[in-house]
Amino acid sequence: MTATTRDSGVTPARVLRSEAIKLAGLRSTWWLLGAAVIAPVLVTLVWASTQSGTVDTESVMATATPSSFATVILLVLVGVLIATADAENHAMIQTFAVVPRRSVVVAAKLALAFVIGIVIAILTTFVTFGLADLLLGGGLGVWTPDVLRALAEIAFFETCAAVIALSAALIVRSTIAAVGVVFGFFYIVPIIFAFVPLDAVNVIGKTIPGAGSTVFYSLTPVPGDLDPTVALITMVLWTAAWVIAAGVVVRHRDV
Amino acid sequence: MIEVAGLTRRFTDKLAVDDLTFRVEPGQVTGLLGPNGAGKSTTMRMIVGLDRPTAGAARIDGEDFRTCSTPMATLGALLDPTAVHRGRTGRTHLRALAASNGIRDQHVDRVLEMTGMTDAAHHRISTYSLGMQQRIGIAAALLGEPRNLILDEPVNGLDPDGVHWVRQLVRHLASTGCTVLISSHLMSEMSLTADRVIVIGRGRLIRDGSVADIISSATRSSVFVRSLRPAELAIALREIGGEVDTDADGSLVVRGLTSDAIGDRAFAHGIPVHELVPRTGSLEDAFLELTADAQEYPSEAGAGGVER
Numbered sequence: 001m002t003a004t005t006r007d008s009g010v011t012p013a014r015v016l017r018s019e020a021i022k023l024a025g026l027r028s029t030w031w032l033l034g035a036a037v038i039a040p041v042l043v044t045l046v047w048a049s050t051q052s053g054t055v056d057t058e059s060v061m062a063t064a065t066p067s068s069f070a071t072v073i074l075l076v077l078v079g080v081l082i083a084t085a086d087a088e089n090h091a092m093i094q095t096f097a098v099v100p101r102r103s104v105v106v107a108a109k110l111a112l113a114f115v116i117g118i119v120i121a122i123l124t125t126f127v128t129f130g131l132a133d134l135l136l137g138g139g140l141g142v143w144t145p146d147v148l149r150a151l152a153e154i155a156f157f158e159t160c161a162a163v164i165a166l167s168a169a170l171i172v173r174s175t176i177a178a179v180g181v182v183f184g185f186f187y188i189v190p191i192i193f194a195f196v197p198l199d200a201v202n203v204i205g206k207t208i209p210g211a212g213s214t215v216f217y218s219l220t221p222v223p224g225d226l227d228p229t230v231a232l233i234t235m236v237l238w239t240a241a242w243v244i245a246a247g248v249v250v251r252h253r254d255v
Numbered sequence: 256m257i258e259v260a261g262l263t264r265r266f267t268d269k270l271a272v273d274d275l276t277f278r279v280e281p282g283q284v285t286g287l288l289g290p291n292g293a294g295k296s297t298t299m300r301m302i303v304g305l306d307r308p309t310a311g312a313a314r315i316d317g318e319d320f321r322t323c324s325t326p327m328a329t330l331g332a333l334l335d336p337t338a339v340h341r342g343r344t345g346r347t348h349l350r351a352l353a354a355s356n357g358i359r360d361q362h363v364d365r366v367l368e369m370t371g372m373t374d375a376a377h378h379r380i381s382t383y384s385l386g387m388q389q390r391i392g393i394a395a396a397l398l399g400e401p402r403n404l405i406l407d408e409p410v411n412g413l414d415p416d417g418v419h420w421v422r423q424l425v426r427h428l429a430s431t432g433c434t435v436l437i438s439s440h441l442m443s444e445m446s447l448t449a450d451r452v453i454v455i456g457r458g459r460l461i462r463d464g465s466v467a468d469i470i471s472s473a474t475r476s477s478v479f480v481r482s483l484r485p486a487e488l489a490i491a492l493r494e495i496g497g498e499v500d501t502d503a504d505g506s507l508v509v510r511g512l513t514s515d516a517i518g519d520r521a522f523a524h525g526i527p528v529h530e531l532v533p534r535t536g537s538l539e540d541a542f543l544e545l546t547a548d549a550q551e552y553p554s555e556a557g558a559g560g561v562e563r
Contacts, residue, residue, distance in 0.1 A: 008356045008399055009325040018355035025347035026340065090338040093305060094395060097332045098352050100304045100321045255305040 010099050015108040018099075019082070023112065026085060029078075033120070036074035040067035040124040041131060048135035057142040058219055061150065063132035064125075065217045068154055071124050072161045078120075079113045079165030080178045087173035092255050102251050109166055110243060117162030121155035146219050153216035153228060160209055160239045161186070167239075167246035186210025207234035256281055256434055257302060257403055261311030264297050264458075271297045273458040274311065281402070281434040284425050286449035286466075288438070288542055290550045294458035295438045296334070299407050302436075303332050315403050327356040327399025333406045336392035341381035345372055345391045348380060353398050363398065370394040371420075385412030393421070403434040410444060422448045442539035446470075454542065456549020466538060473544045474536020478514045480507040480521075481530035488526045495520060506530075 023029050044067045051063050086092045099105050129151055133142050161182070168185070169178035186209055193205025206212060212231040215222070226234070257279040264272040272294040279285045289295050300306040302313040304321035312319065315330050323329050339348055349363045367376045370390045380388065389412050396404060404425070410418045425435050425448060439445050445452065445466075452469055454461040462469055482488045485507055489499045497517070498510040509517055514533045521528045 008328050008358055010356055014357050015355050018351045021347060021351040021354055022340070022343070025343040025351065027342060085340055085342075089340055090335060091340050093334055093338040094348075094352060095355075096305055097303050097330075097334065098327050098395075098399075099355050100323055100326050252307075254307060255300075 010101065010104060012104055012107060015099055015104050016111055019105075019108045019112050022085060023082060026081070028081060032074055032078050032081060033116070036071060036078065036120045037124060039070040039074060040128050043067035043070050044128040044131050045135070048132055051136060055136045055138045057138075057144060057147060060129065060132045060136055060138050060142045061147065061217070061219060063136060064129040065154065067124065067128045068158065068217070071121060071158050075117050075120060075158050075162040076165040076179065076182050078116055079162035080169040080175055080182070082109050082113050082116075083166050083169030084173065084175045084178065087169070090255075096255050103247060106170065106247050106250050109170070110163060113162045113166040114159060117159035118155065121158035121162075122152075125151045125155045125158070149228075150216055150219060153232060154213070156232070157209060157213040157216055157235060160235050163239050164209065164242045167242035170246040171249050183210075207231070207238065209235050209238055256316060257405075257436055258314045258317075259298065259302065259311070260314075262298065262301055262308050262313055263310040264294070264301060264306060265309045271458050272301070272308075275455065275458065275460055276311075277453050277460060277463055279403075279434050279436045279453075280451075282429055282432050283450040284429045284435045284437060284448055286437055286439065286445045286452040287455070288442075288445065288452050289455040289461075290546050292457075293455045293546075293549065295455065296407055297458075298455070299332070299334060299405050299436070299438065302405060303330065303334065305334070325356070325399075327352075327358065328401060329399075330403045330405065331396030331399060331401035332404075333389075333392040333396045333409055335407070336385070336388040336411075339380050339388065339391070342379060344377050344379055345383070345387075345394075346376035348391065349376075349394055349398060352395050356399055358398055366394045366397055369397070386414060386417055389413055390417070393424075401433070404428060404436070406435070406437045408439055409437060410439060410441060418444060442537065442542055446538035452538070454545050456546045459549075461545050461549060469545075470536050470538055470541045473541035475510055476533065476535045478509045478512065478517055479530065479532040479534055480509055480517060480528060481505075482507070482521065482526055482528050484526050487524065488521055488528070491520050491524045491526065492517060 044064055047063050047066050051059065053059070086095050095105055096102060129147070165178060165182045168181045169175070172178050172181055190205040190208045190211035193201050196202065206226055212226055212234055215225045215228050215231045260276050262272055262275040275298060287295050287298070297306060301308050302315065302320065315323070320326065320330060346363065346367065349367065350360055353360070353363050367373045370393055372387065372390050372394060375383065375387055380391065383391065389409065393409060396406065409421050413421065422444070425437060429435050437448065449466055451465050453463045454469070480488065485501060485505045489501060489507055492499050492509055492512060495512065495516065497512040500508045502508065514531050518528065518531055
């Protein structure tokens with residue numbers, strides 16, 4: 001063995017760098033990341049142009065937060081891309097031939113989705129709120145502790161969306177199927193659960209991130225909605241459930 | 256060293272690999288041969304840890320590859336050259352693989368140069384021919400300067416120069432002590448490349464031995480003889496135990512006698528001989544003989560021509 005490989009070996013940091021190189025090597029990544037930053041700003045500009053009347057914290061929030069849906073969509077696509085860039089053409093064969101401990105690969109992909117998700121989510125959430133504040137002429141008085149908490153919760157939801165999308169894509173190994181599964185889980189399953197005549201099922205439906213996250217967008221509690229802390233905890237649990245499911249499936253399935 | 260013990264893989268409706276046991280020694284090129292559907296690729300995938308065995312185990316240098324902490328230095332594998340994201344450049348693809356094992360970019364560039372892919376390295380893989388993808392796949396397998404190498408059909412799509420290069424490469428690696436397991440459907444190529452072959456059919460081991468032993472045990476050598484007095488010569492040769500067949504043009508195919516013995520016998524009887532050519536069986540003959548009953552997808556006898 002030569003000096004080239006004498007110190008070679010797999011470490012989590014090296015696999016994370018490998019996954020980052022893979023992701024950065026795709027043109028679609030840069031299009032998606034660019035869109036994830038620009039689209040929420042554009043949505044906020046359009047929304048602000050339609051606003052009139054009293055300017056207060058609630059109205060600035062109502063102007064800024066519609067852009068969050070664009071961020072969620074694009075971060076879901078980023079999460080799916082991190083997984084399916086390997087899966088759809090069986091490139092995972094090469095990945096697992098050089099890193100046979102599959103849990104390390106899954107962890108690296110999760111870390112990448114989390115880091116990209118949290119950076120984009122915090123950036124867009126705070127920039128769009130600041131932009132809405134600026135366009136509505138509200139001044140810095142609207143940056144209250146409640147607003148900061150709500151913005152942080154929204155950013156956390158968007159990040160969880162990226163992580164759940166990655167996990168779903170690792171399981172289904174198809175871009176279209178993964179996008180369908182994630183949005184179906186977020187927004188259709190809660191509706192179905194709401195129709196089931198069982199209270200427990202109704203409550204579970206409310207905790208699913210698509211439904212549960214609605215409490216983050218309002219500064220005043222809405223009767224019948226989840227408490228924001230409960231919504232946060234259940235979001236963490238749902239995300240953990242998807243991550244564990246992806247880890248188990250990837251570890252035990254043939255490549 | 257690659258060891259396979261009792262390796263078995265059952266899919267829902269098919270036993271793809273059935274209790275396979277063999278050992279691939281270092282310092283040799285070992286060919287894994289078998290008809291389509293014999294279980295070669297599944298066996299290789301189980302060795303690399305991509306598929307889980309139903310029973311048995313595969314070990315590389317004594318350990319299960321799935322728990323290996325230095326994978327690229329332990330094993331280089333080319334299993335499917337098209338299993339790459341076609342939107343990346345060849346160099347980015349290799350850099351990503353190398354980074355996972357702490358291999359530096361400078362070494363990636365050296366391997367690209369060695370595989371003749373330097374000029375194409377910055378182009379997207381979607382622009383590559385099958386032969387170029389094959390070279391990138393081989394480059395990926397060589398990145399870690401591995402002690403063991405598994406190549407599934409490495410010369411598919413390569414031009415004659417590329418085929419020659421792969422042959423020289425694996426022979427050189429084996430001479431440095433590397434363990435090389437290679438599969439191919441090109442028997443002539445395999446007979447030039449491999450020291451030893453493992454023949455499997457319907458997932459089971461059929462024969463394991465040196466190329467020479469496999470050929471000699473599975474085929475019969477003969478001597479082609481052309482003479483102006485074939486009938487007399489045939490009688491003379493049968494008298495000393497030769498098994499003689501006469502072709503339509505009068506030439507003889509003799510088994511059971513050496514060309515020396517045939518020449519001496521003809522001389523003793525004053526029969527002129529115009530041609531005396533020893534014929535040994537080929538690896539392809541041996542393969543066809545050994546796998547005759549193990550063809551998963553047999554061709555129709557005599558269906559070589561295309562109806563017009």
